Amino acid sequence: MAYKISNKEHNSCLECGREVYGRPDKKFCSDNCKNRFHNRRHSEEKKVIERTVNALYRNHEYLSRLINSGVKAIDIDIAKISGFQPDVITGYRKTRSRHSECRCFDLKYCLTEHKIFRIGKIDGSYSAEECGSEAGTSAL
Ligand SMILES: [Zn+2]
Numbered sequence: 001m002a003y004k005i006s007n008k009e010h011n012s013c014l015e016c017g018r019e020v021y022g023r024p025d026k027k028f029c030s031d032n033c034k035n036r037f038h039n040r041r042h043s044e045e046k047k048v049i050e051r052t053v054n055a056l057y058r059n060h061e062y063l064s065r066l067i068n069s070g071v072k073a074i075d076i077d078i079a080k081i082s083g084f085q086p087d088v089i090t091g092y093r094k095t096r097s098r099h100s101e102c103r104c105f106d107l108k109y110c111l112t113e114h115k116i117f118r119i120g121k122i123d124g125s126y127s128a129e130e131c132g133s134e135a136g137t138s139a140l
Pocket of ligand 1: 013017028029030033
């Protein structure tokens with residue numbers, strides 16, 4: 001049987017704010033509130049993930065369009081206007097030439113405050129090249 005917690009400071013239900021009766025560590029007034037609370041939290045977490053994944057897809061689409069039109073560098077503000085989000089990436093590293101190189105799945109670009117450049121595909125010989133050669137010198 002439920003009883004009111006004898007402490008003056010009783011808990012409030014995390015979902016509806018009503019007083020919670022029962023064990024001192026009880027956080028919800030009912031199973032309904034408990035379920036509603038966890039479902040909402042779960043769906044919020046899912047939304048964050050979905051937003052990030054969608055941003056990655058949009059970035060990949062945008063970078064692919066640039067690559068297909070032969071664009072190797074672009075002003076960061078122009079990219080942002082087109083919906084590109086430079087801070088949403090799948091990988092990051094500093095290149096030998098001290099540039100910040102970002103990855104979006106199989107694509108890469110170097111990033112400064114004002115532009116993205118060396119936009120291209122990550123290829124097999126990539127790790128040997130270290131993002132340095134725009135002239136296409138292959139490291140054999
Ligand atoms: Zn409640």
